[in-house]
Amino acid sequence: MDILKRDIAFTKMQAAGNDFVVIDNRSKSFTKDELISLAPNICDRKFGVGSDGILALSPPEYDKVDYTMFYRNPDGSDAGMCGNGARCIALFAYSIGFDKQHRFNVHDNVYEANIQDSDSVIISFPMEASVIEEDIDGETLYAIHTGTKHAVKEITETKLQHEEELVTEGKKLRYHEHFEPKGTNVNFICGTDSTNLKLQTYERGVEDLTLACGTGAIASALVWHHLQDNNTSGRKYSVKTKGGTLSVHFSFDRKTNTYSNIKLEGPAHFVFKGTFLQ
Structure with missing residues (x-):
């Protein structure tokens, strides 16, 4: 039937x-x-x-x-x-x-x-992850795979509020030739302190901003750790989305620059x- x-x-x-x-x-x-x-x-x-x-x-x-x-x-x-x-x-x-x-x-x-x-x-999560710096049209983005492909871009808190602009840029990056053939999810982040950040995600397949993205929250937390050149491991990072706050836990190996023991915590x-x- x-x-x-x-x-x-x-x-x-x-x-x-x-x-x-x-x-x-x-x-x-x-x-x-x-x-x-x-x-x-x-x-x-x-x-x-x-x-x-x-x-x-x-x-x-x-x-x-x-x-x-x-x-x-x-x-x-x-x-x-x-x-x-x-x-x-x-x-x-x-x-x-x-x-x-x-x-x-x-x-x-x-x-x-x-x-x-x-x-x-x-x-x-069972996998290890690494942050890769990418030059996309003269701008630095960070690519990472956390169960699915993500690109992360750091922006100001003011820009994080301009959703029409985020949709336009998110769509452009999601389909960018660098991420062919399937494209990527696009995360816009703004750090508020060493272990807290705000996030908006343009999700491929949804083709719009969503209120939250779990694998995007993980990707963003790991990139925020990377951007601070942080040698700490085992700390909890809080990622604030429009739909709520998610917590990301991980271990970091400084010698290999890899993340493991990744956990995502939040409501359902x-x-x-x-x-x-x-």
Whole structure:
């Protein structure tokens, strides 16, 4: 049966204002291709439920994980990892019987979830990351991969408020030839002190500013650490977005200039449950 002709049960969730349609797919009711085709319809804010992406909790694809997190952008494209979505699906998993501490995979990476409460869901990232300085049209940007590709640009606090300009510049950089073929997410940051910063993210696949971006918050915190030539490790960085404040924890190896033991902490909340009618 065509997925677009089915009635689809879903849960609406949000994490720091980054909102998602969550589907329980443990019974394999939907194939990956069906979920991809569903994304533009169910994520549409005028004709669908409306969200920044679609999440499906699917059976585990690897040993020693509890489930697979399937995520797609509103346009159906593969975003890689989504940090805010991960906190939502972890809380959703707990609500349907999984332990507070559990493991899940996104593609071939395994993540760990630790749920304190709805205001504190912690996701541990398995990869190491490095900050790479890039010259883009005469300006210095910082490229980093935190489960998905990000570019980070430091700007003034005044410029951070000019959202129309951020959208224009974000779109330009997101599609810049330097980041071909798939492009990049673009983060605009302004530091307020050594471990606090403000962030606006232009997300590829959403093609607009979002209220928060979890992997963008990680990328921005690591770049802010890099910009200060900071030798410290194990400190918590607070990243303020329009949707709320996210905390980033990490270790730093000065010899290799790599970041590891990366954790993203922040809220996740249920909004409502419903049925998407076709």
